[in-house]
Amino acid sequence: xxxxxxxxxxxxxxxxxxxxxxxxxxxxxxxxxxxxxxxxxxxxxxxxxxxxxxxxxxxxxxxxxxxxxxxxxxxxxxxxxxxxxxxxxxxxxxxxxxxxxxxxxxxxxxxxxxxxxxxxxxxxxxxxxxxxxxxxxxxxxxxxxxxxxxxxxxxxxxxxxxxxxxxxxxxxxx
Amino acid sequence: xxxxxxxxxxxxxxxxxxxxxxxxxxxxxxxxxxxxxxxxxxxxxxxxxxxxxxxxxxxxxxxxxxxxxxxxxxxxxx
Numbered sequence: 001x002x003x004x005x006x007x008x009x010x011x012x013x014x015x016x017x018x019x020x021x022x023x024x025x026x027x028x029x030x031x032x033x034x035x036x037x038x039x040x041x042x043x044x045x046x047x048x049x050x051x052x053x054x055x056x057x058x059x060x061x062x063x064x065x066x067x068x069x070x071x072x073x074x075x076x077x078x079x080x081x082x083x084x085x086x087x088x089x090x091x092x093x094x095x096x097x098x099x100x101x102x103x104x105x106x107x108x109x110x111x112x113x114x115x116x117x118x119x120x121x122x123x124x125x126x127x128x129x130x131x132x133x134x135x136x137x138x139x140x141x142x143x144x145x146x147x148x149x150x151x152x153x154x155x156x157x158x159x160x161x162x163x164x165x166x167x168x169x170x171x172x173x174x
Numbered sequence: 175x176x177x178x179x180x181x182x183x184x185x186x187x188x189x190x191x192x193x194x195x196x197x198x199x200x201x202x203x204x205x206x207x208x209x210x211x212x213x214x215x216x217x218x219x220x221x222x223x224x225x226x227x228x229x230x231x232x233x234x235x236x237x238x239x240x241x242x243x244x245x246x247x248x249x250x251x252x
Contacts, residue, residue: 095241098234105231112176113227118220121180128177132194139196142203152200153207 081147089155092134103127176223 091097104127112119124132138156141147185193209215 102234139200
């Protein structure tokens, strides 16, 4: 009769050895898979960081381009404004406009500055109409943003606010 | 405004209430800006207007005297 105990022991021992090797392999494979997974995760994180950095760089580049575009646009606008201001000033200071201004002011002095009183103007003479047309154009250019109000004020503030269009002093005179 | 009756008359005659609308708006802006910058809130006095008219008249009259040919052109009504 065979020694069953011996067989069983040897079988068990043999099985135990295989099992141990199998477990070691399994552990190793698990470890490899785990390391691979971690590496993939790290790779994904780095890819995300790189993508985010690229997006940030692109965003900054677009912002810089936008800023450059705005600066160029503003420079072009100022250049156009200055050019237009020179032309308008030249027109206002032309011999023709000197004559209009002289006639208009003479009309005011002779007909509406009476003694100590200032009368309201009832009729626009031709010279005053020419000056009014000029300021009407100036008003349009200012309202539409082609010319800046403070620049117009610097050059024509007094004539517009005081003389040519008038003043509120007649309210005091009443 | 000093010229308000004349402008109103012109608008009525031409049937266009927008005549010198831009000018009127600009005038109000100029007055507001001048008030902000000078800190002066009261309206101009008659004396200031008279002084301004006379000073500017002397100035342009001197300029016109220097350019008699170009300055003699008759303005046309627009």
